[in-house]
Amino acid sequence: MPRRDAARQIEFEAQLGHHVVRHHQSLPPIWFKRLLYSPWKEPSYEMPELEDEESETEKSDFRWNANWYCVALPEDLDKNVPTPLTVLGIPMVLWFDRTQDKWTCFLDQCPHRLAPLSEGRIDENGHLQCSYHGWSFKGDGGCTCIPQASTEGPESRAAASDRARVTSFSVREVHDLLFVWPDAKGAEEAERTPVPLLDELYAEGITRSSVVRDLEYGFDVLAENITDPSHLPFAHHGVGGLRRKQGKPLPLTLQSKGADGFTGVSGGYVFSDSMQSTVEFKAPGRFHYHRVLEKDGKSRESFTCLYMTPTVPGKSRLVLIDAFGVKLPWYFKYLRPRWLAHLQSQDILDGDASFLHWQQVQYANTGASAKEFNKVYFMPTASDRFVIGFRQWLSKFGHGGVQYAAGVDPKIPLAVLPKEKVLNRYEGHTKHCKTCQEALRQIEALRVGLVVAAVLLTASAAVLSSPDWLYARVGLLTVALTASGAAWKLGDVVQLFLFRGYNHHEVGPEKPPMVFSKV
Numbered sequence: 281m282p283r284r285d286a287a288r289q290i291e292f293e294a295q296l297g298h299h300v301v302r303h304h305q306s307l308p309p310i311w312f313k314r315l316l317y318s319p320w321k322e323p324s325y326e327m328p329e330l331e332d333e334e335s336e337t338e339k340s341d342f343r344w345n346a347n348w349y350c351v352a353l354p355e356d357l358d359k360n361v362p363t364p365l366t367v368l369g370i371p372m373v374l375w376f377d378r379t380q381d382k383w384t385c386f387l388d389q390c391p392h393r394l395a396p397l398s399e400g401r402i403d404e405n406g407h408l409q410c411s412y413h414g415w416s417f418k419g420d421g422g423c424t425c426i427p428q429a430s431t432e433g434p435e436s437r438a439a440a441s442d443r444a445r446v447t448s449f450s451v452r453e454v455h456d457l458l459f460v461w462p463d464a465k466g467a468e469e470a471e472r473t474p475v476p477l478l479d480e481l482y483a484e485g486i487t488r489s490s491v492v493r494d495l496e497y498g499f500d501v502l503a504e505n506i507t508d509p510s511h512l513p514f515a516h517h518g519v520g521g522l523r524r525k526q527g528k529p530l531p532l533t534l535q536s537k538g539a540d541g542f543t544g545v546s547g548g549y550v551f552s553d554s555m556q557s558t559v560e561f562k563a564p565g566r567f568h569y570h571r572v573l574e575k576d577g578k579s580r581e582s583f584t585c586l587y588m589t590p591t592v593p594g595k596s597r598l599v600l601i602d603a604f605g606v607k608l609p610w611y612f613k614y615l616r617p618r619w620l621a622h623l624q625s626q627d628i629l630d631g632d633a634s635f636l637h638w639q640q641v642q643y644a645n646t647g648a649s650a651k652e653f654n655k656v657y658f659m660p661t662a663s664d665r666f667v668i669g670f671r672q673w674l675s676k677f678g679h680g681g682v683q684y685a686a687g688v689d690p691k692i693p694l695a696v697l698p699k700e701k702v703l704n705r706y707e708g709h710t711k712h713c714k715t716c717q718e719a720l721r722q723i724e725a726l727r728v729g730l731v732v733a734a735v736l737l738t739a740s741a742a743v744l745s746s747p748d749w750l751y752a753r754v755g756l757l758t759v760a761l762t763a764s765g766a767a768w769k770l771g772d773v774v775q776l777f778l779f780r781g782y783n784h785h786e787v788g789p790e791k792p793p794m795v796f797s798k799v
């Protein structure tokens with residue numbers, strides 16, 4: 281961890297220290313939960329989708345690691361430093377190979393003594409250098425330098441050895457997205473497999489905004505959440521025009537389903553009955569909504585495209601893309617800079633995270649398998665059809681759950697984390713977002729500048745002791761006071777990059793502003 285990150289982390293841990301005890305939930309032991317749920321009671325409500333042959337697992341040749349996963353937005357990555365990443369439990373490092381002008385992904389393990397290459401640096405030759413003993417590697421994984429090796433004898437040939445190579449993974453950058461193929465031996469298969477791009481997002485006249493967030497809940501809980509439009513008015517009340525009163529029956533229907541995922545349609549949407557929405561789950565990691573609103577004889581379309589990546593058991597990464605069929609004026613990016621859009625997206629993600637980490641732990645504590653979801657959940661309305669569609673795909677084609685790399689324990693922790701950890705924006709986003717890091721640096725610099733200006737202005741006012749300078753003194757002190765106030769308020773903005781908190785019961789009643797708790 282860079283020193284700056286480490287310092288911030290220590291400060292953050294210290295900040296939340298006294299909150300941990302308050303938020304920690306003690307749970308009943310797992311044997312007690314199993315008593316509650318076993319033997320299973322069949323729900324009295326009929327759930328037709330679960331009673332056909334599809335609740336059975338079929339022999340499936342689906343391989344979780346033989347897929348492209350959208351893991352990053354190059355615009356938010358720093359080309360000057362390596363960035364750690366985890367996919368299917370495999371620790372990886374992304375870095376920009378300037379000698380070939382492309383992003384590269386390695387196993388985050390130096391072949392020398394397994395130190396994390398993500399702690400390394402880009403050396404003078406543009407290669408990735410391990411910070412432990414200084415070995416360097418070029419884009420294809422080959423070792424280019426072993427500083428300790430003699431220039432004569434066997435040591436001089438060590439860098440050329442296959443054992444000095446780093447394991448590398450296929451990477452593809454398409455439009456503004458970065459995809460990784462987590463099977464290091466599957467380069468040829470990766471080469472002939474198209475990335476799961478949603479072409480409509482890149483049509484003329486479409487405006488996009490995107491963000492990445494690491495989440496303290498796993499792939500299946502994340503997929504349930506994003507395939508469920510009915511939670512929007514409640515979980516996100518007060519955000520982006522969503523209101524609890526918009527909650528209503530949503531007639532979701534599945535149109536097609538199979539090994540590749542499913543498609544569906546929603547007649548009516550939370551915002552308006554005249555808004556039609558079609559969806560597609562492109563297994564395993566992409567889900568999108570395509571909404572069309574007919575109004576005043578015009579049709580307006582918008583998209584929400586979500587890429588999900590299983591990182592480690594119980595955690596996941598989301599790439600969220602919102603797109604609108606509107607061409608925005610050139611100056612809009614100054615009114616709503618990218619970092620501000622990221623902060624606004626965090627509000628939505630925090631609203632979900634408050635529930636989903638908890639939900640995941642509760643599910644795990646029942647002892648039920650992923651396939652037994654219908655015994656744990658009661659989903660009697662059509663608004664859960666897409667959730668059921670996803671769960672059925674997972675059972676039938678996805679082997680009942682994510683298959684992580686060999687050696688990764690698939691069990692998820694059975695204890696609830698404090699909110700300060702679940703909603704930690706710094707760890708989940710800011711730390712690896714170059715855009716937000718830069719904004720944070722500038723805001724902090726501005727804050728320091730304002731404090732210095734306030735001190736200098738106050739000192740100047742003190743020097744002007746003559747009664748003739750009374751008005752000047754008052755003016756200087758007024759400006760100093762304003763600068764102090766602005767610096768104080770900027771402290772709140774800095775906080776938004778780190779942690780904001782989210783208490784659903786404090787939001788409302790039916791309109792913003794939202795009320796948040798802060799560390």
Ligand code: FES
Nearest residue numbers: 390392393410413
């Ligand atoms: S562990 Fe990387 S150079 Fe030694």
Ligand SMILES: [Fe+2]
Nearest residue numbers: 622713715716
């Ligand atoms: Fe950001």
